[in-house]
Amino acid sequence: MQTVRDKCFAKCITKPGSSLSGSESSCISRCVERYIEATGIISRALFNAPR
Template sequence: MSSEAAKTQLMDTVRQQAAMQNARLLVEKLNEHCFERCVPKPGSSLSSGESTCYTACMDKYMASWNTVSRQYLSHVQKGPPKF
């Protein structure tokens, strides 16, 4: 394997690991934020109100996450400011 191919493979692996870490972080934050907010007294199942609240909370959180991620990537791709 050439050094360029090895470098490309390594970069792909790092990107995949970063994506997996971001996915884990998203799920963790969703559970932290939405579950605590929508399920004040956990039981054996979710009520319809808790389920509706949790779904709406997840949708809003993921929309916000996606907006922030797009803006961050846009900023990173532009590179450092030029003085």
């Protein structure tokens, strides 16, 4: 999760401050959701791969 946090922070937070704006919060949420979705796709592909 450290990598996700770092990547999403770098992508979404352009001017760090004491709180998140609405657009920053939405961006973080979408970024994390995409990462979780991608992780699931990769896990299913590895699980279903022929051995």
